[in-house]
Amino acid sequence: MQTFQSPETAGEPDETESAGKTGEAESAGKTGNAIPPLSPGLYIVATPIGNLGDLSPRAARVLAGVSLIAAEDSRVTAKLLHHIGARVPMLAYHDHSDERVRQTLVARALQAPVALVSDAGTPLISDPGYKLVRDARAAGVNIVTIPGPCAAVAALTLAGLPTDRFLFAGFLPAKAAARATAIAELAAIRATLVLYESGPRLGASLAALATGLGDRPAAVAREISKRFEETVTGSLSELAARYAEAPPRGEIVITIAPPAPPAAADGATLDAALAMAMAGASLKSAVAEVTAALGLPRAAVYARALELRDGVAD
DSSP states (O other), X not given: OEEEEOSTTTTSOOTTTOTTOOOHHHHHHSOOTTOOOOOSEEEEEOBOSSOGGGSOHHHHHHHHHOSEEEESOHHHHHHXXXXXXXXXXXXXXXXXXXXXXXXXXXXXXXXXXXXXXXXXXXXXXXSSOHHHHHHHHHTTOOEEEEOOOOHHHHHHHHHOSOOSSEEEEEEOOSSHHHHHHHHHHXXXXXXXXXXXXXXXXXXXXXXXXHHHHOSOEEEEEESTTSTTOEEEEEEHHHHHHHHHSSOOOSOEEEEEOOOOOOOXXXXXXXXXHHHHHHHSSOHHHHHHXXXXXXXXXXXXXXXXXXXXXXXXXX
């Protein structure tokens, strides 16, 4: 098991120590003579996940230039606005917001620029917002994304696990039975898994993942972009043991390696599986079923199924 701490973030301002400071983002946030006014629409603005220096100049300009900000927590967003030297009206928009709030925001976005932000990172990624975007699009609102920080993607770059295919699954359920069911649904997915978790639940979740997925390689990243950023790698059981009695603080992302490729099935196993599947389904369906079950190339399974159907001897 290995632990990595980022030296680059040491001494850089994070949200807790620079809420009252201004810098390059402040000049970017103030509307200068060369910055045209924003068109009406809904602007999906990614915000820092810890280090205020990660706010892009474009995001600062948009936040300073909109007529209204839909914020998950106005207290958090107020710190960000103070950092860029902007004052913009805010309206609370979170998981418990009802349809009337969405209608208000959609109507406003048809007439003036409106921004949507979450407390940290990219809105809609394990955060409220998809219903607002859905309703705004249906109403003909112009929708613009302002890309930026995302904890899930940042953790993938730190983990040293395959990134050509990954699945973001948000938070696991809190209750053990529901958590086990959710993990079972993820077990066969041939992709790196990305999960969010809280410190107090981390040890139990890692233990449940080791039980449900097998002891795969994994990484736990916390406090990404902040002063105490840390990434710990190891097997799921090693990580579960590490955090069982010492829950960490901060925002946490778990990344888990894909399942190992299945062992190649021998000819007898393939023939038996095809015979059983073809007894109760069409050739096409049987081939699909066996291909998925044995992890073999579809072309090879299909060719053998034709041979068996036509009685071709080996």
